[in-house]
Amino acid sequence: MNLLLWIAAALLAAVALAGGVTKTFVPIPTLAATPGGTWTGHTRPAAVRALGTLELLAAIGLVLPPILGIAPVLVPVTALCWVLLMLGAMATHRHFREYLPIALNALYLALAAFVAWGRFGPYPF
Template structure:
C-alpha cells in the first residue's frame, strides 16, 4: 500500500507541476484560448498566477516532506488542500459546462483523498 500511496502522490505532483507552470508562466490570454482555460478570461491575472504558484507549492508538498524526512505530515495536509482546490475546479468547470474536466478533476480529487486517508490513517510516514 505504501507504494500505491507514493504513486498516487507522484501522479498528483505531475498534475500540480503541469498546471502550476502553465498558470504561473503562460500568459492569461494564451490560457484563455485553450480548452479548459476559458475560466481565466473572467479571472484577474494576479489570481491566475497566484493559483499557479499554489499548485507549484502543492507539487513540492506532496513529495518533498516525505522524501527529505522533514515534516512528512505535510504530505497528507497538502493532499487535503488539493481536495479543496479540486472542488473549486469542479465548480468552475461545471459552471462552464465542461463535464469532461469535472470528471478529470473528480479523479484528481479521488487520488488526493486516497493520499490524505492513507497518510493520515493506516500508513503514515514513520509509522
Template sequence: MNIALWIAAGMLAAVALAGGFTKSFLPVEKLAAAHGGEWTGDAAPAFVRTLGVLEILAAIGLVLPALTGVAPVLVPVTAVCWVGLMIGAMITHLRYAGGARFAGLNLIYLVIAVFVAWGRFGIAPFAG
C-alpha cells in the same frame, strides 16, 4: 500500500506541477483560448498566477517532506488542501460549456488526493 501511496502522490504532484507552471508562466490570453481554460479569461491575472503558485507548492508538498523526512505530515495535509482546490476547480469548470469533462478529471484528482490523505494520515503514515 506504501508504494501505491507514493505513486498516487507522485501522480498528483506531476499534475500540480504541470498546471502550476502553465498558470504561472503562460500568457492568460493563451490559457483562456485553450479548451478548459476559458475561465482564466474571466479571472484576474493575479488570481490565475496565484493558483499557479499554489499548485507548484502543492507539487512540492506532496513529495518533498516525505523525501527529506522533514515534517512528512505535510504530505497528507497537502492532499487535503488539494481536495479543496479540486472542489473549487470542479465548480468553476461546470460553469462553462463542455466543462463537465474537466470537472470529471478534477473529480479523479480529488479521489486520488483523498486516497493519499487517508493512507498517510491512517493506514500507512510515514515513520516519525
C-alpha cells in the same frame, strides 16, 4: 499499500507541477484559448497566477517532505488541500459548462483523498 500511496502522490505532484507552470508562466490569453481554460479569461490575472503558485507548492508538498525527512505530515495536509482545490475547480468548470475538466478534477480529487486517507490513517510515514 505504501507503494500505491507514493504512486498516487507522485501522479498528483506531476499534475500540480504541470498546472502550476502553465498558470504561472503562460500568458492569460493563451490559457483562455485552450480547452478547459475559458475561466482564466474571466478571472483576474493575479488570481490565476496565485492558483498556479499554489499548485507549484502542492507539487513540492506532495513528495519532498518525506524524501527530505522534514515534516512528512505535510503530505496528507497538502493532499487534503488538493481535495478542496479540486472542489473549487469543479465548481468553476461547471459554471463555464466545461465538463471534461470536471471528470479529470474528480479523478484528481479521488487520488488526493486516497493519499490523505492513507497518510493520515493506517499508512503514515
